Amino acid sequence: MSNTTRPEAKRIHQIIKLKPEHYEAYKECHAKVWPEVLQRIKSSHIEDYSISYDPSTNILFASFKYTGTNFEEDMEAIRQDARTREWWKMTDGYQQSLNLRAVSSEMGGVNGTPAWWKELEEVFYVA
Template identity: 50%
Template sequence: MSRLWSSETQYPGRRFTQIIKLRPECVDKYKAAHAAVWPEVLEQIRDCNIHDYSISHDPESRMLFASFKYVGDDYAGDMKRMQQNPKVREWWKMTDGMQESLVPGAQDSESGEPSWWKPVEEVFYAA
């Protein structure tokens, strides 16, 4: 990734959006888990340069929409560090069981590629 900023300016970040389906029998459990995210998971998210992370739910389609901004300069390295955290892997195992991936061949969050959450293209953003 080429840098389009100078050392005097702050890197603006790269935005990501992803989708996945929530199992209908897991809605309450999923919301409860995210109302009390484990501190170790939150700390790892911040340590891996992820900001403005949100997950939204559409009950009619059962879709979860995640968006976040990555503000680091080594996304692959930061995601590898996240994957190495045992508490994060425990969290993923719990939440993956509540989800249905839309990505053919995806096994779980820990496996990496193909990704568990389906990346989607951002077509508009206004700051």
């Protein structure tokens, strides 16, 4: 019997505003996410990732589970990934951050810059 146990997943929920004129482009690019971006997400211990859209408010809602042991290190690995940064440059143009003074996905959290996506508090969960 192994002593290794999987860490308890950290559930993350975030929102951002989608510029309505970019709805089709945003949906299209997410139908064909670049394989390198998907691999980086998986390598950084992100699972069960989804993005939903509310057309009445133009809000995108993202939810995922983080199953690794060093969240900051894994998020930095994503930030340093060249292909992911290219992806963000494209998708950030479709979005409007709800965090004041946010600059971009790439700069989110760097030197006190707010995250591009606004993180939400989970108030209820049942498995």
